[in-house]
Amino acid sequence: MVAKVIEKEYYSEAEKKEIKIRYRAILKEAQPYLQGDDKVQIRKAFNISMEAHKEMRRKSGEPYIYHPLEVALICIQEIGLGPTSIICALLHDVVEDTELTLDDIEKDFGPKVRRIIDGLTKIAENFEQSQSAQAENFRKMLLTLSEDVRVILIKLADRLHNMRTLKSMARNSQLKIAHETIYIYAPLAHRLGLYQIKSELEDLYLKYNEPDIYKTIAQKLKSSKKKREEFIETFMAPISKRLKDSNIDFFIKGRPKHIFSIANKIKKQGTSFENIYDLFAIRIILKGTPIEKLDKEKAACWQAYSIVTDEYRPNPDRLKDWISTPRSNGYESLHTTVMSHTGAWVEVQIRTERMDDVAERGYAAHWKYKGANTNLNKPLDQWINQVRETLESKDNSAMEFIEDFRGNLYNEEVFAFSPKGDLKVLRKGATVLDFAYEIHTEIGSKCTAGKVNGHLLPISHVLRNGDQVEILTTKNQKPSEDWLRFVVTSKAKGRIKEALKEENKTYVTDGKEIISKKLKIMGLENSLETMNQLRAYFNKKDYSDLYYSFGKGYILPDKLRRFKAEREAQANIRLKNNIEDDAFTSAKSFERAIKKSKGNDSLLIGDDLQKLDYTLSQCCNPIPGDDVFGFLTVNEGIKVHRTNCPNSQQLLSHYGNRVIKAQWSSQVEKAYLATIELKGVDRVGMIQDISKIISEELHINMRGLNVNTEDGVFQGEIKVFVFDTKHMEKLVRKLTKIKGMDKVSRVRNSES
Structure with missing residues (x-):
């Protein structure tokens, strides 16, 4: 019984009962997959996890063991993984958090489980202050992808549970975890076909990053639910009748677009919730296609499509056929957008039960159908091969590696053909040169031009769907640095960088010598700390990039004098505020230092008594009322950014350990610069009306007005200059009411 493992002093009676319920739920879900001694091994893993985590509690106060139990349940219930993954999910934190070693794991469960647990265990954070521990950990985890995809799937389950329980974390931790999620984990879930998990991760990111937007959209979706259901019923009535008359067995799924997707559309289109026409999609799922008749699926979907478009007029530009050419994550479906009888556009998705299973559960669902049709797993297998190629480049920095890898996660693709008709699937934006490298490294390196659909075009030409490409080469051609400007695929970038490395070695050596001599002349120590500060100051990815820039002459040696002056100025600030230098190496050390010195572990913006120097970042121009965070830079002290700043994703996902809590002081009485974007119908007196509201009604100081008119718009x-977000919102409301005004919105990033 489970009770034997639970020691009285560690858990309440209610907690013991809850642990039993969660453990039994895992066994119940896993029952169809259990063979041999699987149940015994799962029990052993559970007992070890219970013992290892018995003294640990989560931030919410709950027993820590709830977390591995929930991760295991997500693995089996929501992803469809088997017994090995359950064992690994139960054990995924024991090596990182306890005295147990990987050798202990291998002794009890074998080398396969050891390898997965190793991939799930973070590396020690012993990096210099300018390096990214997160990037190194991402890299370690991703390196296992080509060996065992279960590492990533279990990590996604782990991240999903952490996001579901993020409420109890401190604000800076919420931001760090949420931005890591949107930066790497949500795209990974999408790439592996886990649509439901990807959508939930994106929604939870928005919930914590922009809570007001999330809450507003969630409430509007909830209030319109009944109306939406009635519309779907009316819309589907004639289609359902015709499908039944044709003896097609089916069921309907009507679901709204997820909140993150709606928020993105509102931002991109500069519109409101009410003006988003495709708030939901209707999914027609064709039932009961036996595995042995999967070749009939395509015809069945097109038959259903014919019935839908006989009843409602389709938008010809909105047909997406992912049945003939599945997405590279294995996604198959027919999408069309049709005009309903009420004048509203409706997206209709048509797929079989198998396709729906793969769309919802992704990579794990493919194993069910493996062998039934050799083409079903081809797109995903091709992608895993591409990943292996990305991983081959071991010289890249972790940051560079992650950026290259993320390039493989983008869902938009372009399909192009060789002269013999071989299909190549590339990232959208791919050029002739990307296509050449996709064929072979040697062809890419010697590429001089391409014939696209019979027309001679340069290597930088961007390809479109359906292009047929012939690559032209010459013996004397070789890769140049300029090529990196227009290639987009990881393979092309990696091969070009490799070719350039030999050539660049001399510049790297020269640059290192230039820096060393100049530092000596200026009396600065040539230490690892100084190099890290220089790398960050000149915004270079790694030391080689820094040395190369000096050796090539892109950065002149005299720039080091400005670096020295700014570093000394920062040292004086710290001295003046009685804060030690090492306080600026991480958020934790900073919070400890200012709590000791100032009595508060948060940066209070606008509090003159705190006397901490900070800068409001110009990339997003925060104003009081904005949700913000402080960032400890290497050379420029503390920078304050909005949580939805264009740069926040990279800062929070790569350098979360340098993010500090920041809040506006109640004593802030200062005007801050902000930018508002306007669009509307031009008329006589429009500028006068805008100026009147700003200057006369709200008494706001205006720094500049720039308006362009074209064809009456x-x-x-x-x-x-506004005092806070309420002041800004009042101005936006007033401007929106001006006759002929169509759009008024605050610009996310602006220059002062």
Whole structure:
């Protein structure tokens, strides 16, 4: 019984009962997959996890053991993994958090489980302050992808549970975890076909990063639910009748687009919730295609499509056929957008039960159908091969590696053909040169031009769907640095960089010598700390990039004098505020230092008594009321950014350990610069009406007004000084009411 493992002093009676319920839920879900001694091994893993985590509690106060139990349940219930993954999910934190070693794991469970647990265990954070522990950990985890995809799938289950329980974490931890999630984990889930998990991760990111937007959209979706259901019923009535008359067995899924997707559309289109026409999609699932008749699936889907488009007029530009050419994550479906009888556009998705299973559960679902049709797993297998090629380049920095890898996660693709008709699936934006490298490294390196659909075009030409490409080469051609400007695929970038490395070695050596001599002349120590500060100051990915820039002459040696002056200025600030230098190496050390010195572990923006120097970042121009965070830079002290700043994703996902809590002081009484974007119908007196509201009604100081008019429509930007977000919202509301005004919104990033 489970009770034997639970020691009285560690858990309440209610907690013991809850642990039993969760453990039994895992066994119940796993029952169809259990063979041999699987149940015994799962029990052993559970007992070890219970013992290892018995003294640990989560931030919420709950027993830590709830977490591995929930991760194991997600693995089996929501992803469809088997007994080995359950064992690994139960054990995924024991090596990192306890005295147990990987050797202990291998002794009890074998080398396969050891390898997966190793991939799930973070590496020690012993990096210099400018390096990214997160990037190194991402890299370690991703290196296992080509060996065993279960490492990533279990990690996604782990991240999903952490996001579901993020409420109890401190604000800076919430931001760090949420941005890591949107940066790497949500795209990974999408790439592996885990649509439901990807959608939930994105929604939870928005919930913590922009809570007001999340809450508003969630409430509007909830209030419109009944109306939506009635519309779906009316819309589907004639289609359902015709499908039944044709003896097609089916069922309907009507679901709204997820909140993150709606928020993105509102931002991109500069519109409101009410003006998003395709808020939901209707999914027609064709039932009961036996595995041995999977070749009939395509015809069945097109038959259903014919019935839908006989009843409602389709938008010809909105047909997406992912049955003939599945997405590279294995996704198959027919999408069309049709005009309903009420005048609203409706997206209809048509697929079989198997396709729906793969779309919802992704990579894990493919194993069910493996062998039934050799083409079903081909796209995903091709992608795993591409990943292996990305992993081959071991000289890249972790940051570079992650950026290259993320390039493989983008869902938009372009399909192009060789002269013999071989299909190549590339990332959208791929050029002739990308296509050449996709065929072979040697062909890419010697590529001089391409014939696209019979027309001679340069290697930088961007390909479109259906292009047929012939590559032209010459013996004397060789890769140049300029090529990196227009290639987009990881394979092409990696091969070009490798070819350039030999050539660049001399510049790297020269640059290292230039820096060393100049530092000596200026009396600065040539230490690892100084090099890290220089790398960050000049915004270089790694030391080689820094040395190369000096050796090539892109950065002149005299720039080091400015670096020295700014470093000394920062040292004086720290001395003045009685804060030690090492306080600026991580958020934890900073919080400890200012709590000791100032009595508060948060940066209070606008509090003159705190006397901490900080800068409001110009990339997003925060104003009081904005949700913000402080970032400890290497050379420029503390920078304050908005949580939805264009740069926040990279800072929070790569350098979460340098993010500090920041809040606006109640004593802030200062005007801050912000930019507002306007669009509307041009008319006589429009500028006068805008100026009247800003200057006369709200008494706001205006720094600049820039308006362009074309064919009766005007667009413009106003730079104004406002006190806080409420002041800004009042101005936006007033401007929106001006006759002819179509759009008024605050610009996310602006220059002061």
